[in-house]
Amino acid sequence: MNSKPETxxxxxxxxxxxxxxPKVGPGVFKAILAYSGSAKVxxxxxxxKAGKIPRVGEKLLEIQSQAVSLLRxxxxxxxxxxxxxxxxxxxxxxxxxxxxKAHEDGPxxxxxxxxxxxxxxxxxxxxxTRSATSYGKSITRKIVEDLLPxxxxxxxxxxxxxxxxxxxxALQVGLPTIAVMGSPISQIYPAxxxxxxxxxxxxxxxxxxxxxxxxxxxxxxxxxxxIIAGLSDALIVVEAAEKGGAxxxxxxxxxxxxxxxAVPGNLQSPFSEGCNHLxxxxxxxIYTGPxxxxxxxxxxxxxxxxxxxxxxxxxxxxxxxxxxxxxLLEKGESEIDQIxxxxxxxxxxxxxxxxxxxxxxxxxxxxxxxxxxxV
Numbered sequence: 319m320n321s322k323p324e325t326x327x328x329x330x331x332x333x334x335x336x337x338x339x340p341k342v343g344p345g346v347f348k349a350i351l352a353y354s355g356s357a358k359v360x361x362x363x364x365x366x367k368a369g370k371i372p373r374v375g376e377k378l379l380e381i382q383s384q385a386v387s388l389l390r391x392x393x394x395x396x397x398x399x400x401x402x403x404x405x406x407x408x409x410x411x412x413x414x415x416x417x418x419k420a421h422e423d424g425p426x427x428x429x430x431x432x433x434x435x436x437x438x439x440x441x442x443x444x445x446x447t448r449s450a451t452s453y454g455k456s457i458t459r460k461i462v463e464d465l466l467p468x469x470x471x472x473x474x475x476x477x478x479x480x481x482x483x484x485x486x487x488a489l490q491v492g493l494p495t496i497a498v499m500g501s502p503i504s505q506i507y508p509a510x511x512x513x514x515x516x517x518x519x520x521x522x523x524x525x526x527x528x529x530x531x532x533x534x535x536x537x538x539x540x541x542x543x544x545i546i547a548g549l550s551d552a553l554i555v556v557e558a559a560e561k562g563g564a565x566x567x568x569x570x571x572x573x574x575x576x577x578x579x580a581v582p583g584n585l586q587s588p589f590s591e592g593c594n595h596l597x598x599x600x601x602x603x604i605y606t607g608p609x610x611x612x613x614x615x616x617x618x619x620x621x622x623x624x625x626x627x628x629x630x631x632x633x634x635x636x637x638x639x640x641x642x643x644x645x646l647l648e649k650g651e652s653e654i655d656q657i658x659x660x661x662x663x664x665x666x667x668x669x670x671x672x673x674x675x676x677x678x679x680x681x682x683x684x685x686x687x688x689x690x691x692x693v
Contacts, residue, residue, distance in 0.1 A: 327396075332358035333408040334395060335388035337427045338529065339381040347426045348409075349373045356410075361385045395529050404503050404530060405430045413437070418548045421574060425527040425545060429503035432523035434494045436549075440470040441496075442611060443550030443571070445543075445564040446480025446557040447589050454557035454589065455483045457581055461554060462487035464608040467619040471496055471522070473550045475542065480556045480564070482511055485518055495522040498546045500539035504530035540566055547571035552611050555580045555602065558592025565592045572601045575684055577614040579605035600683075630680065630693045638663050638671050643691070646681065651690035 583590025
């Protein structure tokens with residue numbers, strides 16, 4: 319871990335101490351920081367002032383009296399990380415991934431090992447079943463190879479099946495890849511992937527929100543899916559059963575308003591059910607090739623003219639479309655019922671108009687039957 323000025327070290331100690339306190343999850347931590355200004359200030363607040371912090375109850379106030387032991391634990395983690403070559407990034411660090419700060423449930427501390435800038439220009443998450451078929455593995459390799467001209471960072475979870483195939487494919491073609499771990503940063507899981515984990519650190523990163531030496535519990539793995547979703551500009555689900563981690567990641571990415579894609583599969587294959595379900599529920603677009611990603615994110619290859627976003631030209635629009643676009647321009651985003659009420663356009667006609675505008679790339683549908691302008 320790189321040495322830091324004393325003030326930064328103090329910030330790290332208190333940030334780490336608070337984040338490791340019992341019952342302090344990301345939501346509570348962020349509420350404390352928003353009220354106090356810093357973790358260090360929180361520990362010095364009076365009981366009365368600390369009690370006014372939203373989401374902080376009487377039991378949580380007890381952590382103030384545990385400051386000495388929590389700081390001792392923080393110092394031990396800092397020392398251990400320095401010895402093992404782990405880096406600790408707190409949410410106030412400028413090198414902390416900005417993509418994760420945008421989400422309320424995002425992590426407040428990360429442990430990393432490797433050499434990749436976490437505020438990269440482009441990224442694609444690739445996830446899928448642990449029981450990948452030979453078809454799923456070959457498609458994963460093809461996806462990564464096809465994405466090479468766009469130079470994204472490949473994000474996945476180091477798990478068996480599609481995840482590890484994505485990491486290995488990225489290494490094969492020379493793309494940096496980030497493995498988001500559900501285990502502590504000090505424990506490669508599964509152990510069979512240790513060699514790949516070591517290789518990817520040369521240009522990529524191992525990343526975990528779990529401190530070295532902390533227990534590995536089953537709940538860590540579903541929780542890490544939100545980090546995969548948050549770091550990914552677009553997420554591709556290659557193969558997925560009807561239930562599983564890949565579908566959880568896709569649902570989270572959809573809730574984050576990320577572009578989600580699914581590789582359609584054989585109707586008789588249980589590992590296509592999840593992908594087909596996402597497509598059927600319109601929570602994912604069909605993935606047919608890298609052009610789908612490039613079009614959605616306005617990416618270009620080196621030497622290509624930069625893709626242009628659609629422009630908002632109202633003069634040749636129908637009256638209903640003008641009403642819709644002006645409303646979205648004013649509101650930013652709105653639910654379909656609200657759009658119908660404010661524009662006095664019947665829901666049936668409104669749905670048709672919104673779909674047409676979405677095909678043009680001018681409007682995008684969001685979770686909760688909301689819509690927003692894309693220009």
